[in-house]
Amino acid sequence: MESKAKTTTPFIDKGLLQTTELYKYLLETSVYPREAESLKELRALTLSHPWAVMGTAPDAAQFMAFILKLINAKKTIEIGVFTGYSLLLTALTIPDDGKITAIDVDRSAYEMGLPVIEKAGVKHKINFIESEALPILGQLLMQPENRGTFDFAFVDADKVNYTNYHERVLELLRPGGVVIYDNTLWGGSVAMPEHLAPVRMLGTRSDAIEFNNYLAADARVQISQVPLGDGITMCRRL
Numbered sequence: 083m084e085s086k087a088k089t090t091t092p093f094i095d096k097g098l099l100q101t102t103e104l105y106k107y108l109l110e111t112s113v114y115p116r117e118a119e120s121l122k123e124l125r126a127l128t129l130s131h132p133w134a135v136m137g138t139a140p141d142a143a144q145f146m147a148f149i150l151k152l153i154n155a156k157k158t159i160e161i162g163v164f165t166g167y168s169l170l171l172t173a174l175t176i177p178d179d180g181k182i183t184a185i186d187v188d189r190s191a192y193e194m195g196l197p198v199i200e201k202a203g204v205k206h207k208i209n210f211i212e213s214e215a216l217p218i219l220g221q222l223l224m225q226p227e228n229r230g231t232f233d234f235a236f237v238d239a240d241k242v243n244y245t246n247y248h249e250r251v252l253e254l255l256r257p258g259g260v261v262i263y264d265n266t267l268w269g270g271s272v273a274m275p276e277h278l279a280p281v282r283m284l285g286t287r288s289d290a291i292e293f294n295n296y297l298a299a300d301a302r303v304q305i306s307q308v309p310l311g312d313g314i315t316m317c318r319r320l
């Protein structure tokens with residue numbers, strides 16, 4: 083009888099980030115020494131928020147700044163602002179006449195980081211919209227001047243909607259534009275057997291697994307899964 087066992091593609095194990103020490107080394111050697119003072123301040127301020135863990139990881143953010151510069155991003159959108167670490171990073175990186183449409187249901191967290199953003203002199207680049215993201219994306223798409231005009235998007239909100247965001251963001255991006263999704267490895271739980279994954283992670287774990295498979299099969303984008311922070315997936319619109 084034919085075996086039903088799942089075949090695995092042979093692979094060479096180059097998984098490097100196996101220890102907390104290695105992650106600390108990466109942060110302390112390459113990330114913190116190059117992190118802007120205002121970003122350090124915002125990160126420190128955010129530690130007093132009960133959901134501080136939600137802030138974008140500085141190593142992933144540093145990579146995001148690299149991409150923003152590489153593609154000369156000027157018109158960007160962010161879904162999921164929280165206290166504004168990734169927002170401030172984007173605002174510091176794009177040119178002075180660049181614009182960020184930033185959407186979050188929670189204005190209070192944004193307001194916590196706002197004094198740091200103001201002090202950094204980049205608030206004029208930000209249009210913060212307090213709302214559920216999907217209706218705003220729908221409104222943006224109704225205006226023809228927005229379609230295919232965004233250089234960059236960062237999506238870091240409710241994972242259950244990532245597929246919905248992807249469909250809309252792709253219509254906003256210009257060809258060659260980039261969207262980055264955060265938390266696509268969800269604490270490593272995507273590769274754990276379900277019974278071993280912490281119960282509190284199960285819902286988002288299955289959202290992330292579904293979304294990762296969906297992106298892997300999406301011929302409209304070039305993708306790269308980058309194991310920085312909590313896992314980010316970079317997609318370039320073809």
Ligand SMILES: C[S@@+](CC[C@H](N)C(=O)[O-])C[C@H]1O[C@@H](n2cnc3c(N)ncnc32)[C@H](O)[C@@H]1O
Nearest residue numbers: 137138162163164167168186187214215239240
């Ligand atoms: C992981 S945090 C974002 C972290 C942020 N990028 C940073 O660097 O600190 C997720 C944010 O998404 C927001 N959010 C969750 N669901 C949302 C939705 N449906 N529409 C808009 N924002 C949402 C939450 O209020 C929260 O502030």
